[in-house]
Amino acid sequence: MIFEVFRQERKGRPFEHAGSLVAPDAEFAEAWAREQYGRRGESVALWLVPRDAIHDVEGWADEFDMKYRRVDGYSIKARLKEARERTASRIR
Amino acid sequence: MGDEQAFLEYVQSGGQVETADWMPADYRAKLVKFIEMHGNSELMGVLPEREWILRAPTLQRKLALTAKVQDEVGHAQLIYRVVEDLGKPREQSLADLTSGKAKFHNVFHYPTKSWGDVGVIAWLVDAAAIISQKALLKCSYAPYARIMKKICWEESFHILHGRDVILAMVTGTHEQFELVQEALNRWWGPLMQFHGNPIPKDDDPMYRWRIKSQGNEEARQQFLEGYVPQIWELGLTVPDPKLRRSDDGVWEYDEPDWDELKHVVTGHGPQTEERLAFRRRFLEQERWVRDVVLAA
Numbered sequence: 475m476i477f478e479v480f481r482q483e484r485k486g487r488p489f490e491h492a493g494s495l496v497a498p499d500a501e502f503a504e505a506w507a508r509e510q511y512g513r514r515g516e517s518v519a520l521w522l523v524p525r526d527a528i529h530d531v532e533g534w535a536d537e538f539d540m541k542y543r544r545v546d547g548y549s550i551k552a553r554l555k556e557a558r559e560r561t562a563s564r565i566r
Numbered sequence: 567m568g569d570e571q572a573f574l575e576y577v578q579s580g581g582q583v584e585t586a587d588w589m590p591a592d593y594r595a596k597l598v599k600f601i602e603m604h605g606n607s608e609l610m611g612v613l614p615e616r617e618w619i620l621r622a623p624t625l626q627r628k629l630a631l632t633a634k635v636q637d638e639v640g641h642a643q644l645i646y647r648v649v650e651d652l653g654k655p656r657e658q659s660l661a662d663l664t665s666g667k668a669k670f671h672n673v674f675h676y677p678t679k680s681w682g683d684v685g686v687i688a689w690l691v692d693a694a695a696i697i698s699q700k701a702l703l704k705c706s707y708a709p710y711a712r713i714m715k716k717i718c719w720e721e722s723f724h725i726l727h728g729r730d731v732i733l734a735m736v737t738g739t740h741e742q743f744e745l746v747q748e749a750l751n752r753w754w755g756p757l758m759q760f761h762g763n764p765i766p767k768d769d770d771p772m773y774r775w776r777i778k779s780q781g782n783e784e785a786r787q788q789f790l791e792g793y794v795p796q797i798w799e800l801g802l803t804v805p806d807p808k809l810r811r812s813d814d815g816v817w818e819y820d821e822p823d824w825d826e827l828k829h830v831v832t833g834h835g836p837q838t839e840e841r842l843a844f845r846r847r848f849l850e851q852e853r854w855v856r857d858v859v860l861a862a
Contacts, residue, residue: 476651491712492712492713492716493644493647493648493709493712493713493716494647494651494709495643495647496647496650496656498859498860498861502859509640510640510643510644511716514720516716516719530586
């Protein structure tokens with residue numbers, strides 16, 4: 475069985491894919507993952523996931539520019555400058 | 567999908583590839599060859615150092631050396647796993663290694679004659695290796711690049727351990743200093759050959775596919791720039807009268823012996839046969855463990 479190994483470096487950090495290993499079952503997988511990805515204290519937790527259990531999702535339709543949902547969809551610099559200038563002129 | 571030219575442009579512009587992605591047959595074959603040789607080198611690279619575990623001068627050195635050997639074997643395991651995902655089973659890689667069909671790095675074909683060798687290997691051989699390995703963090707094959715992060719992290723401890731061994735000896739007795747100098751004299755040739763002949767990087771298929779991200783000469787220059795001043799500051803002599811840093815920052819050196827490199831990596835090094843025989847013996851002796859565990 476192939477297990478994918480995800481490791482967490484510190485509490486609160488995301489689990490990141492680190493590599494994979496071959497083991498006959500989860501118990502052996504744990505022993506080897508501890509050895510390969512944790513013996514120096516470089517991980518506080520590991521996730522071992524059988525490769526077959528991974529549901530792979532890839533590819534997003536890109537027909538529409540849907541930038542209005544994202545930060546980079548908003549360019550406010552020029553208008554902010556203008557608004558500030560207007561405020562300044564009104565105060566005067 | 568299936569367009570080799572588009573794939574080439576993709577990796578050359580910094581694109582990375584995952585295991586399940588389509589890849590040209592030549593790319594896959596080059597990846598297997600390159601990564602397998604790296605795995606072989608990790609596995610064979612522990613043998614020269616293993617010989618010194620029982621002869622280490624102090625308990626602390628013995629433990630550090632053991633930890634380093636354990637790390638390198640761990641690297642071999644991670645690397646063979648990547649090769650396996652590309653289609654070549656680990657058993658096959660090991661069979662090709664022990665039969666002499668597959669290669670491993672030139673530096674692991676030489677004997678270790680004194681404790682000075684252990685220091686030179688851990689410091690300078692590992693330094694040369696980490697320059698290649700750091701460049702692999704940008705490898706176009708992402709699963710390999712990812713495990714390289716862990717490998718580089720552990721290698722940095724190895725270099726420091728090696729430098730510490732060297733420092734202890736050069737600040738010790740005259741005999742200790744001479745052991746380091748004598749080891750450096752023997753290792754300098756293989757070290758200069760380590761990064762390979764200076765072919766233009768665009769002619770190197772490993773660079774073309776962005777498996778490697780730098781050329782051979784670039785790596786060697788980086789090694790010289792980083793380490794020659796460190797060697798000199800310890801009062802050691804580099805056994806190359808032509809070695810100098812030119813005004814434009816490029817290191818000039820005596821032409822490495824490329825015939826020796828070719829001769830050694832094709833299985834004719836002074837220790838090649840003995841070390842392969844050792845691997846064969848242990849592979850056979852521990853076959854039952856693999857059989858039992860994998861049948862569990």
